[in-house]
Amino acid sequence: MKWARGITGDGSEVMGVVADGMLHPRATLGSDLATGDAISLDDVTLLAPVDPGKFIGLWNNFKAAAEKGGMAHPEHPLYFFKADTSLSGPGAEVVLPAAAGRVVFEGELGIVIGKTCENVTPEAAKDAIFGYTCINDFTSLDVLNADPSFPQWTRAKSFDGFGVVGPVIETDIDWRALEIKVLVNDRERQSYPASDMILSPEQIVSCLSQDMTLNPGDLIACGTSIGARPVKAGMVVEVVIDGIGEVGVTLSAPMDA
Template identity: 35%
Template sequence: MKLMTIKKNGNYRLGIKTDKGILEVESILNKDKQSSLPTEIMTVIQNGEEAVGLLETYVKEVDASQLLYLSESEVEWGPCVTDPEKIICVGLNYRRHADETGASYPESPILFSKFNNTLTGHNNDIFIPKTTEQLDYEVELGIVIGRRAKDVSEEEALNYVFGYCAANDLSARDLQFKTNQWLLGKTCDGFSPVGPYLVTTNEVENPNNLKLKTVVNGEERQNSNTSDMIFSCKELISYISHHMTLEPGDLILTGTPEGVILGEPEDERNYLKPGDVVTAEIEGVGALTNRMI
């Protein structure tokens, strides 16, 4: 199932992508009085299979002629995950990305955090802060946790996942490397667009065999596969869960492949500027587009 967040009158509402278009769940409630249906993405994540089952059953059984379907162009998109307790990011997690930046492969996952101020949605404009002249893109597979996870094994780790999304870990390189801590260059407003959809696990057979790419102004910049990860999705979930408890809705950004601007020779680095349109796309998960302003 492909779930999404619709931004309407300043509020976030749950949407479902169907073959006929997008359904706004709250409009279903108003029309059919289906009070058992969840109306917000975090509620669906927290209630897991039960909530997804209710939505799937309703979409399958409802008289489609009685419902109003929206097109993607009509929707104002919110982040597909709206209120994670934690946003945990992984640095240098692709072999060829480490190669292009001249870094050695890490012996254990390099973790850092982002905050909810960085979240934004598909087709939302992103302001380039005045404090940076070196804004870079990073397509990443996002893992959304669906069950509380503590000390889980690698063999069981993927059972704790609710779904997956496309993400762009925007990075201001001049701020990122201003100190030894990467936080400043990673946490400006809007620096974590996620979406368009949150895709449930039953639609993603193997998260470590997905094509992913970045396109800037129609030009392909990144093109790789999640199979190039140094630490796989199950390894990351297990590792993190042995250090902190993962809660439903927590978001793990799993690292970016080669092709970032930072990997170019220094005199050839053309960082993002106002007007640039960036699409981060992951096979079977979605294409996330944002314009820099």
């Protein structure tokens, strides 16, 4: 089942189930309670499918990247937070601020939490996962490494629009079978299997729930693998995961640049 969120022609925000080219409104994420007539997707401007309370991203969670970088496999997620204002959705324009310097894309699989969970086992964590989505975790390399005494993970990843999510949340899919791809101006630039994860989604959620309570709608980016590349203004960058869909944005320079 696919879930989406968007804006209708009259400016109303709607969340619901996508089926047969229509968005069927629901009261809340995961609810069976209908709240209106179905709306053609042609009449909806899609937003990021979830507005997360917490937007968490992982570092060093793929074997191929760890091997290339000479890094050990972590036993607990190595993670950071992205600001809520970094959230953007399908078709958005993402401004690359001059202060960001060199920016790279990072195509990733995203986990959406469906149930409140605190200190849960991996088995219970599996039940707490509502579904999966596509994420582009844009990162400023210059900001990240500007101060040798303190890697600036949050600042480097929290510029407005740097957390691209969408187009839907898919609730019925085997994450192990997924391939994460990134296209830049229609050219494939990154492709890797989700099955190469070091920590599985269930392990990720279980470990994070030992550090903090996870709530419905919280979003976790599972990390990226090899292939992340620099991008610049004027490029169209799309993350594609068959079975979920594709989410693309256009990069632009600041107005005064």
